[in-house]
Amino acid sequence: MKNAKLGLATLAMAFFAFSANAQQKETEHSNPNVRLGQKALLDGDFKGAATHLEKALPKEGSDPNVLYMLGYSQFHNGDFKKAADTFGKVVTLDAKNGTAYYYKAKATNNLAVQVDSKLSNANREQLLKTATEDYSKAIALNSSDSKLYQNRAIAYRDLGILVGTTGAANYNKAAATDAYNKAIADYEKLLSFDSSRKDIQKEVKKATVYRDNLK
Template sequence: MNFKSIRIGFSVLALALTTMTVQAQQEEHSNANVRLGQKALLDGDFKSAVTYLEKALPAEEKDPSVLYLLGYSQFQSGDFLKASNTFGKVIALAPTNANAYYYKAKANNTLAITPSSTMTDAKRLELLQSAIADYTKAISINKTDAKLYQNRAIAYRDLGIIRSTEGGNTYNKVAATEAYNKAITDFEKVLSYDTARKDIQTELKKAKVYRDLLK
């Protein structure tokens, strides 16, 4: 995970913890394991949070808030496959939760680019396409969130890379060009919110180079 992703992760974490603190002040959850999971999360002990929140199931399996906390803890613990599955359950219960789409997409994108001797290129392609679809859904819910465009741009760029890898069974020059063009559009959208983002300026230039090298 690169520095930009970590920075965004900390920002979202701060928002999540603030929200949880307010909720905790208003009303304590009736399930002791959920309360322990919340405390562990607030302490930054994500692995313990996962343990407690998993113990809260199946009693709380229909509560999207509890599942969200579990998915977030799994994500921060580095268990991206479980996080993706858990956020999928959150979405099924709360289909307008843009953050659930965001984390499910981010988990799948991370899985797609993680070196693995067992994952096929076709599976990586599937994960990236799923990530893009989830970011797109999140954007339809929250059209002004720059981090959604930024992360979708990264997913499009990664899709372009896998589509432009010659010799692989996912190689497709036309599809690669299209993916890079969409990444460029999204990076430009991020810059429309903040033109001083040098990290995004760099990513935009790189995406253009990757695309142009295909020609």
């Protein structure tokens, strides 16, 4: 538990450094709720951070840095719908924020695969397609970030599983084959960065088996 708390605090500190730099190294934000939200992030208190940052709206709704902090907090709270919406606002205000595209995509992917969700297969399919598109936008901004390819591969794999399941309402063998091929391509891109990754080698083999066994 102690290590987990330390990990959250480290994430919050890394984020705070990003936010502070984006705000031109101002030591304090003029809005007290933003300041409280920043402090909560430093403490690894994502629920508290989200509460304070939500109170800063709508006044700070045009500040992409405040919205980023809110989306980041919502994501780590597991509020993936809210996080995806908030990061969507961030990229509308700042189209070159690759990290916001990454979190928007990751939150969207998480929404699509939640087993307790009442979403239809068609809605899940659209969410996964949106996730891959957002990862692609992030990659266009930072093509050397290996985690973007890995997460896009996961989204493609999830899409292949969804539309490649026999009997599913949106079953589509051609679409599933394409999704698995794209997942494999992204995994192979990862191996071009580090060919020693056994976990990724296994993912390539699994995606290949899934693709080759489509009915």
